[in-house]
Amino acid sequence: MLRLVHGMTLPSIGPLRAVGIDDGAIRKGQTYGTLIVDLDRRRPIDLLPDRTSPTVAAWLRRHPGITVITRDRSSEYARAATLGAPAALQVADRWHLLLNLRQALERWLTRVHGRLRCLPSLPIGDGRRPGQRLCTYRRSEAEIAVSRDSRARRLVAYEDVRRRSQAGETLLAIARATGLARGTVRKYAQAESFPERAARRPEPSHLDPHLAHPEERMTQGGENAMELWRELRGRGFAGTHRQVHRFVAERRTRPARRTARKWLVRTSSPAADTIALPSPKQLAWFLTQPVEARPPHATAAIGRIEQDPEAARFGALAQLFATLIRSCCVDGTPPADPAGELDIWLDAARLSDIPALKTFAAGLERDGAAVRAALTTSWSNGQAEGQISRVKMLKRTMYGRAGFPLLRRRVLLAA
Structure with missing residues (x-):
């Protein structure tokens, strides 16, 4: 054959x-x-x-x-x-132009993510639908210990990379000396602070379709997990009582009657109602999406990071560029002068004083003829x-x- x-x-x-x-x-x-x-x-x-x-x-x-x-x-x-x-x-x-924009956003967000995490959530809401969880259930003590050890190892590697970078070593030399990937070395060398791992959004749970009922009962003072589990079983919930216990344990306003003494300190105060900031990759995706297509939690996250003036400028310019590219697609309605719109955007990017955005704009200028052809032709x-x-x-x-x-x-x- x-x-x-x-x-x-x-x-x-x-x-x-x-x-x-x-x-x-x-x-x-x-x-x-x-x-x-x-x-x-x-x-x-x-x-x-x-x-x-x-x-x-x-x-x-x-x-x-x-x-x-x-x-x-x-x-x-x-x-x-x-x-x-x-x-x-x-x-x-045109797809690669949007991809390059998102990559530039992600690199910048990775560098400043520690600063953006310190911004408070806005009072306009967190974009949560009724009965929707925004954080995962609390992990076991063994899982928390493993995560703590992993963070300590990454912190040591981060400090080593920063020390070598400030001493003048190249990224390639640092990668060879430490055994880390070049992308990880670049991320550590450019980060303003230690890049914490972003909290994951919760995975689907059997309890999700029934969350509205226990939330309503807990606002009325009902914090008995077994009682809530029996009520949910009557409503068709097929899961075990452990899921209900984990849900109630994070929202108690007072310790349960049979709580062991060693856990009283941990459960004596309600859990902080903090919403974790999405990862740099997720934020970059949100910022390049059409505004009308953003889900509510994305709108809430963008509103939170736009309290930072630099993030607000970068986000606004990124949305303008993404809108210009999409309007020049075959099914879009392009502006009268897309090349002129691009020139105006490039001038704004140069004056933004954001290094990542200026680097992206400089790349577009070097490839200017091909980028303008992307905006003015259907190829x-x-x-x-x-x-x-x-x-x-x-x-x-x-x-x-x-x-x-x-x-x-x-x-x-x-x-």
């Missing part, structure tokens, strides 16, 4: 007008190739063994006549398109992104053991 596949004639490429370029892992984390897609015929036309600019530029020179090249924000592909097809119009992918790199997913599927059917020649033939013959 392999001899038959290798002996088959590959389909001809034919004249090309518009191509999409994207990279895909041949061996994840080690070897990457470049897939080239004919955007007019919607099919892959070649798979290159690497993603370097000389290889891609040489392929483009062998196929003159290309007038449009869509790509992501990779500087290698930008250089390759400039060298191999200087007369072609380069179009940055997109979505075809190449979809074909990359198809390449992954073909790799899995061969258990990842196929060499590059066989993978290339299967990608092109299956088209």
